[in-house]
Amino acid sequence: MTFVLPDYQLPDFLLPLFAGAPLARFEPCPADGVAPADYHATSIFPEYVHVRQEHWELVRNSRMDCVIRKTNGGLLEVTEFRRLQKGDPVAVGRGERGEDGIYLHTSGFEPARECDGEAFAFRTGTSRETSFSIAYDTLYDIMRHDKEHGRIIWVAGPAVVFDSDARKAFCELIDKGYVHGLLAGNALATHDLEGALFNTALGQGIYDKKQARLGHYHHLDALNTLRAKGSIKQAVQDGLVRDGVMHALTRNDVPYVLAGSIRDDGPLREVQADVYKAQDAMRMLAGGATTVVALATQLHTIATGNMTPSYQVMEDGTVRPVYFFIVDMSEFAAGKLADRGSLTAHAILTNVQDFMVNLNRAL
Incomplete structure (x- = not known):
């Protein structure tokens, strides 16, 4: 059987949490290498930024423990603190469910499994006894x-x-x-x-x-x-x-x-x-x-x-x-x-x- 990549499931942007979400806020860096207070830290998961009405932009080339900076051309880029320059606009807000105009999407490839509704099950992790x-x-x-x-x-x-x-x-x-x-x-x-x-x-x-x-x-x-x-x-x-x-x-x-x-x-x-x-x-x-x-x-x-x-x-x-x-x-x-x-x-x-x-x- 030919291997097929799993389909990526977009967030449902028609949900109320998106319809009522504000635009993302960007604050200037107070000094070189210093992010503004309440900066938003990125993760390994896809993150969408509400940059204008009815448009949520997926951040590319993301990685954990960085911030989202807006370039002079209006593009979003993920960067480390050490690369920040005074005045750079950086996304702020630590909400991850749209309340700050940022949405963390954790189930794009693997929707949450419920294990037939059971809250408890054996051998859900990996150990030396696991078959690989x-x-x-x-x-x-x-x-x-x-x-x-x-x-x-x-x-x-x-x-x-x-x-x-x-x-x-x-x-x-x-x-x-x-x-x-x-x-x-x-x-x-x-x-x-x-x-x-x-x-x-x-x-x-x-x-x-x-x-x-x-x-x-x-x-x-x-x-x-x-x-x-x-x-x-x-x-x-x-x-x-x-x-x-x-x-x-x-x-x-x-x-x-x-x-x-x-x-x-x-x-x-x-x-x-x-x-x-x-x-x-x-x-x-x-x-x-x-x-x-x-x-x-x-x-x-x-x-x-x-x-x-x-x-x-x-x-x-x-x-x-x-x-x-x-x-x-x-x-x-x-x-x-x-x-x-x-x-x-x-x-x-x-x-x-x-x-x-x-x-x-x-x-």
């Missing part, structure tokens, strides 16, 4: 669809490249066209390149798991070698790096962002050391995502979840859902993502190496 067969099948269908009709963005921790089969599977997915962008840190790229140069990750064989002599130098040697080359791309072009995830991304011209952290060794020259430049670069990729797959990296996953809306407005004006999958062995990691506001994320609790191999085989 349907989650896998759903992911396969979505990825086949979005390979041609969307943008699949991956968020990956170094565990993905600690195993030779998982690393190879990821490379094959890149070659097959299932990766349109990667968000990661210095560690994933460094250990992937260590694998290319020494066939180890943190000094341990990526296939036989044996500790190499002086293996604890390998990731530093990889960093030093790549820094001397000037770039990952140059190392690939010169034939120094002949396999691995970074090799596949470079060869297929797939964009990636490596965001720096306090604990980084080296780092690689491609790592964005400025946290806000890294955030901007991550948002450019995440903002265009239709599907996100996050693999065994808690902090990068939460960061991406916070900057990824639950919907995407396509070029033809249609609205479609953004699918978000987190793959981790830890229930805590999946729960923490939900606690940070990414309520639409689907968790698959499993070993990430097995997940990658199974996913590649299925696709």
